[in-house]
Amino acid sequence: MVNEFAAWVDYGDSYLYYIFEISNYAWCILLVLFTHQIQLISTRALWYWVALFSTPLLFNYIIFSPTLYGDQYIYTFEVVERAFGRERIPGSNLAGYNSTGYLAGLILSYIPLPVVATLTSLGFANRIIAFVFYIWLSRLPYFTEKAALIFCAIPSFILYTSLSLREALIIIPATVILISHIRGKYLPILIFMPVLYILKFQVFTFLTIYFIATVLFRTHQSMIMFIIFIFVAFFCLFAFETRVLEIINLYRLAFVAEDFADGYAGFGLYGMEYDFDEIANTLDAIIKSLKGIPTLLFIPLPWNWQGLLYPIQFLESVGLLAAFIWIIRRYSLLSVQHTYPLLFTFGAAFGLYSLLVQNEGTFVRYRFEIVFPWMIALYYLGVSSAHQSKELNKDSS
Amino acid sequence: MNKFQQSLKLSLDFFNSHVLKKSSLKYLGASLIFSLLIIFILSPKFLISTTLLENTSNSDTQKIDGVGGLLQSLSGGVGNTNFEKFKSRLESTAVAKRLWDEGWGKRVFAPGSDYPLDGIPKSHSMGSRLSALLLGYELNDTLTHHDMKQFAKNSVGLNKVGRSSKIVAQMKSGDPEFAKEFLDALIYIADSEAKIGEIVLTKSRIASLKEGLADSKNAIVTSGLSNLLNSAYFSLVTLESDQPYFVIIVDKANSSETPISPNIFLIIFANLVTFLSLSAFISYFRANKEQIW
Numbered sequence: 001m002v003n004e005f006a007a008w009v010d011y012g013d014s015y016l017y018y019i020f021e022i023s024n025y026a027w028c029i030l031l032v033l034f035t036h037q038i039q040l041i042s043t044r045a046l047w048y049w050v051a052l053f054s055t056p057l058l059f060n061y062i063i064f065s066p067t068l069y070g071d072q073y074i075y076t077f078e079v080v081e082r083a084f085g086r087e088r089i090p091g092s093n094l095a096g097y098n099s100t101g102y103l104a105g106l107i108l109s110y111i112p113l114p115v116v117a118t119l120t121s122l123g124f125a126n127r128i129i130a131f132v133f134y135i136w137l138s139r140l141p142y143f144t145e146k147a148a149l150i151f152c153a154i155p156s157f158i159l160y161t162s163l164s165l166r167e168a169l170i171i172i173p174a175t176v177i178l179i180s181h182i183r184g185k186y187l188p189i190l191i192f193m194p195v196l197y198i199l200k201f202q203v204f205t206f207l208t209i210y211f212i213a214t215v216l217f218r219t220h221q222s223m224i225m226f227i228i229f230i231f232v233a234f235f236c237l238f239a240f241e242t243r244v245l246e247i248i249n250l251y252r253l254a255f256v257a258e259d260f261a262d263g264y265a266g267f268g269l270y271g272m273e274y275d276f277d278e279i280a281n282t283l284d285a286i287i288k289s290l291k292g293i294p295t296l297l298f299i300p301l302p303w304n305w306q307g308l309l310y311p312i313q314f315l316e317s318v319g320l321l322a323a324f325i326w327i328i329r330r331y332s333l334l335s336v337q338h339t340y341p342l343l344f345t346f347g348a349a350f351g352l353y354s355l356l357v358q359n360e361g362t363f364v365r366y367r368f369e370i371v372f373p374w375m376i377a378l379y380y381l382g383v384s385s386a387h388q389s390k391e392l393n394k395d396s397s
Numbered sequence: 398m399n400k401f402q403q404s405l406k407l408s409l410d411f412f413n414s415h416v417l418k419k420s421s422l423k424y425l426g427a428s429l430i431f432s433l434l435i436i437f438i439l440s441p442k443f444l445i446s447t448t449l450l451e452n453t454s455n456s457d458t459q460k461i462d463g464v465g466g467l468l469q470s471l472s473g474g475v476g477n478t479n480f481e482k483f484k485s486r487l488e489s490t491a492v493a494k495r496l497w498d499e500g501w502g503k504r505v506f507a508p509g510s511d512y513p514l515d516g517i518p519k520s521h522s523m524g525s526r527l528s529a530l531l532l533g534y535e536l537n538d539t540l541t542h543h544d545m546k547q548f549a550k551n552s553v554g555l556n557k558v559g560r561s562s563k564i565v566a567q568m569k570s571g572d573p574e575f576a577k578e579f580l581d582a583l584i585y586i587a588d589s590e591a592k593i594g595e596i597v598l599t600k601s602r603i604a605s606l607k608e609g610l611a612d613s614k615n616a617i618v619t620s621g622l623s624n625l626l627n628s629a630y631f632s633l634v635t636l637e638s639d640q641p642y643f644v645i646i647v648d649k650a651n652s653s654e655t656p657i658s659p660n661i662f663l664i665i666f667a668n669l670v671t672f673l674s675l676s677a678f679i680s681y682f683r684a685n686k687e688q689i690w
Contacts, residue, residue, distance in 0.1 A: 011658075016435075016439075016658075016659065016664070019435065019664060019667055019668065019671075020663070020667050022667075022671055023666075023667035023668065023670040023671045023674075026670055026671040026673075026674030026675065026678075027670050027674060029674055029678060030416075030673075030674045030677055030678075033411070033415070033677060033678065033681050034408070034411055037407050037408070037410070037411040037681070038404045038407045038408055038411070039404075039407065043688060043689055046689070114666065114667060114670040115663060115666070115667050115670075117660075117663060117667075
C-alpha cells in the first residue's frame, strides 16, 4: 500500500500471486534457453539456472514471511511508484534521505520483467542480475564454468539474490570492481563505484582503502610499500582519533537503536535508559575489534539459533571460512604480493564491523557483502597467478 | 562469419524456430481460455482508503542529548510516537472488543443472518482440528472478538508516507459501503481507546505534579512545576473532548471508482508470457533433446 492513489495490491494471500510469479519464472526460463541457444552458457549451466531461477518462489510466503526482510517493501514500492510515473517519497533523489531506496528502485525498474505485482517480483529481477553476473564470471579468462557455478550456488548468494533486496546491487558490483582491478580494467570501476557510494557506503569505503593501498602506495607490487601503508594507516587512525571514534560510536549506537524493540521509534522513547558502552580511544577500539572478529566470523552462534535459517547460516559461515583458507593454500597466495592489500582491506572491514555487531540478521548480511566479493577476488587472483607462473615456467624451459 | 554475426543468426533462429511458430498460437489460445476462466471465478474488490495526519503537537517524547539526540532526530523518533501509539491500538484486543460489542462482528462475519452476536458459528480448518485433537484443547464453536482482531489486523493497512505526518489507512473489499463504515469506525475507536490510556496517564501526572507543587519551597522549581501542571491540564481537556487526539482525519474513508482487483489485463498478459514460454521450452527441448539430455 503506497499511498491513496496507488492501486498496489498485495497478492501474497491469493493464488493470483502464483499466476504472476510463474509468468516471471517462465520469462526467466525463456532467457536461459536463449542464452543457451547463442552459446553463452553450457547445457550443465542451463539445467542449473532452470532450477535456480525458481528460488524466488520458495522464500517469501513459503519458507518465511516477507516481513522477515522488511526492506523488500521499500524497493518494491519504489519500483511500483516509478511504474506509475510518480515518486514514492516526494523530492527523493540520489542525495540525502532515501537515496538508497531511490537508486535501488531505479536500477531494478530497468530489469525487464513481465509483471511487478508482488513482493517476490523483484527477486526475479535480482536473479536476472545474478544470471548476467554468472555469464560474465564464467567467461573471464582462467575462470572455469564449474567455479562460477559453485560461487553462484553459495546459499546466502541464492537467498539475497532471490528476494526483493538491494544486496545483489552491492555484492555483484563489488566483485566486478575487485576483479576488474586485478585484471587492470578500469571502466567497470568508474561505473560501479558511484553506485556503491550510494547503495552501501561501508563497502565503498573498504574498496576506497583498497584503491589507496594499491594505486597510491603500490602495495600489490612491493612488500615494503605494504608495510609503509600499514604504518600510515595506523598513524592516521591515531591522528584522527576523535573524529574516527565519533563516527564509530555513532554507528554503534545506531545499530543499538535499530535493534531496539520497535526500532528507532522505541529507542527514541526508552533509549535514554540504555547503558551504552562507548569506545574511549583507538587502543580500546583495536582490542574490542580483535575480540569481536571471531564472533562476526561465525554468527549466528548456536546458542542464538532460532529456526532453520540460523544453523544453515552458521554452517555456511564455517564453510566459507574453510573455502577462504583453501583458496589461499591451494594457490599459495601468501607468496603473491597482491594478496596482502586484499587481505588487509578484508581484515579492516571485519575489524570495523565487529565493533558494530548488534543485530545478528543484519550483520550476517553485512558479512556476506564483504566475504563474497573478496573471496572471488582472491580466487581469481589465485587462478590467474597460477596460470601466469605456468606460462613463465613454460617460457623458461 | 564473425562472432557477432553468428550470435545474431542464432538469436534469429531461436525466435523463428521456437517462439514465432504456428504451434505457439495454440498455446496463446489456451492462455486466453485459462485467463478467462480465472477472471470469471474472481470477485471484484475495491480499494477503500482514508487520509489522516499524525498529531505531532501533543507528542511527549523526551529529547536525548549528544549522539542519542542526533540519532533521534535522524530517525524522526519524536514524530513517530503518536503514529506508533495509534497503530498499536488499532491492532489491539481492546479495540476489537469494542468493535465486537458495537455489533461489527455480525456485519463482518455473518451479514444478513439471524445469528445472535455471540452465536456466529466458526468453521475450522482440518489442520487446526487435527492440532486440537492431538494436543487436547477445545476449539471455539463461535466467533469472538479475537477473530475481529485478526480480521482488522489482516485487512487494514496503516502506513506513514515517508517522513511526513501523513498517514494512509487502506483496505480491500468487495462491498465498498460496508468497508467505508468499518474503516471510519475502526479509526475512531482506535483513537478513543488510545485516549483512554492517555487520560489515565495524564491524571496520574497531574496528581504527582500537585504533590510536587505542595512540597516545593524553591521559586524556580515551583514555577517550572506550575507550567508543567498547566500543560498537563490542557492535555487533559483536549483528551476529554470528542475529537480524535492522536490523528487528524483529513479525508474520511472513500472507495476507488473501479475495482482494483482483479487486474484483468495483468492476468491475461501474465498467462500469455507463461504459455508462450512453455511453448518455446517444449519446442526447444524437442529440437535439442540429444544435446540437452
